[in-house]
Amino acid sequence: MKEVTIAEIGDYAGQEVALNGWVYHVRSIGKIWFLIFRDGTGLLQCVVVKSEVDSDTFGLETKLTQESSVRVTGTVRAEPRAVGGHELGVKSIQIFQIAKDYPIAPKEHGTAFLMDHRHLWIRSKKQHAILRIRHQVIKACRDFFDQNGFTLLDTPIFTANAVEGTTNLFAVDYFDRSAYLTQSGQLYGEAGAMAFGKIYCFGPTFRAEKSKTRRHLTEFWMVEPEMAFCDLDQDMDWAEKLVAYIVRWCLDHCETELKTLERDISRLEKVKAPFPRITYTEAVEILRKNGVDFEFGNDFGGNDETVISEQFDCPVMVHRWPAEIKAFYMKRDVENDKLALGVDMLAPEGYGEIIGGGQREDDHDILVKRITDAGLPLKPFQWYLDLRKYGSVPHAGFGLGIERTVAWISGIRHIRETIPFPRTIYRLEP
């Protein structure tokens, strides 16, 4: 007996096949009952007719509870009345296990309840779709860099240095000393760029911020490219090419999932390079023009980002920021020493910052002064300073937040649904 999946069921019309999976729902109308069956690749309606099966099989209607695991065999046929266009005329059903009291009904539930059952919730249609989009977003990132001459460089999770201060770092015991969980692979990425020219790292990062908003997690994933011989403008070229590629890829490969999520595709279709580029100063003007009382020199809040991004169909890149609110390693603008050559990309529709990056300071002595001025110890940065001693070049990079990107493309409000098991200030389980 040929074992097939629901995703490929259309290729087997007229044939007898077997499928392994779980019971999603059962509907009975007497001498016929319908088993809505899922196998991780989709949903399939299976029809059990009293006159076509033995009485034991027909009697399973009352025994098959939601999420019971089964193997069904039968004949595939095209059927316009079935969701997906095909259904299975059941011959037999083999039971692996009868599930008891599955807590998630195909009805309304609150977020807290669902998050407590996250390990089961990911079986549900909508969560399933979001996580498949996440998979494709990650694949698109990897493909993009692999196709453009980047080398994957894995950076460490345990670190001794803080990239941007220590208040939001997770400290852990590390034998007879302490270490931090990384909040960015960037510094190591810069070392990689000097070795390979263009690199990217991809992995989890950690921020011990007590943020409780829909845009924050304590553990999130970033893809961070770093390029030697690259200035801010070229950095922005790469950023917009990457994001346009990801969006195009998802439109081409996640049609079913985006439909499940009822995503307005037309908004995503407009996302094509080049993206608008404005300076921080111009962004402040936009805020003021829209009635926001904003003081020059501050960082943008969530609402500010929404107001700015609402002016554009595409993601907008905001560059040349007040140096005081940006990290020590950012290169200053030669035309205005008070400005840092950083760039943030704001996604449309209020999804906020999805990219942060910029050109790095490449002069040894200036960097030493910046580290000192920032009140950071020099010792843990010796290796980083070495990069400016041995063949320093202009270089730049950025980090793309996977969860915010997935939330934007999926059109879901809260990023906690874009990662299989979200970590927030009050949630470490499941």
Add this chain to the structure above:
RNA sequence: UCCGGAGUAGCUCAAUGGUAGAGCGGGUGGCUGUUAACCACUAGGUUGGGGGUUCGAGUCCCUCCUCCGGAGCCA
């Protein structure tokens, strides 16, 4: 940490200070094309914990706990 909201059946929610209820889910029965099917019947409660006011508290007061949303902080 601050501001706001919530906690009642497995879930989502009702209940003017006066007998704790509905829908869904569960169970039983009916129905040969259902789409979160439908119809009938049925079981299911320490109203988050503690204290107080009152003839009487799910409801009012105090306190603690938990969760949600937002702010700050940040990506």
